[in-house]
């Protein structure tokens with residue numbers, strides 16, 4: 001007997017706080033794409049999003065789709081105050097992306113106690129209120145056991 005079939009569950013997660021510089025990032029996430037700014041002149045990634053390249057001072061930028069793969073660098077479980085919009089305490093992690101820079105996100109699909117440094121993860125998207133999506137990371141098994 002299902003108690004959930006009458007009411008489709010609405011996302012409880014807060015939508016992203018969107019700034020002008022980062023609007024492209026969140027808009028793409030809602031479309032299911034994980035992207036970053038990449039300097040049109042020197043090719044370095046620019047994260048967090050900003051108008052000027054910190055390496056060559058160029059104002060020209062491309063939006064590049066990322067692999068979505070990375071590894072857990074470090075992680076915490078915020079307990080107080082209790083994060084809003086989560087049924088269970090989320091695991092907040094710094095993910096080192098294949099492209100060489102780090103993002104703060106959540107790790108899902110694994111107990112907090114089982115997360116370890118270097119854990120291979122891949123991006124997926126979690127729905128939020130207001131019909132948005134945000135990137136989160138889930139553990140993946142690595143081919144060849146590396």
Ligand code: ZN
Nearest residue numbers: 039042053056
């Ligand atoms: Zn540059």
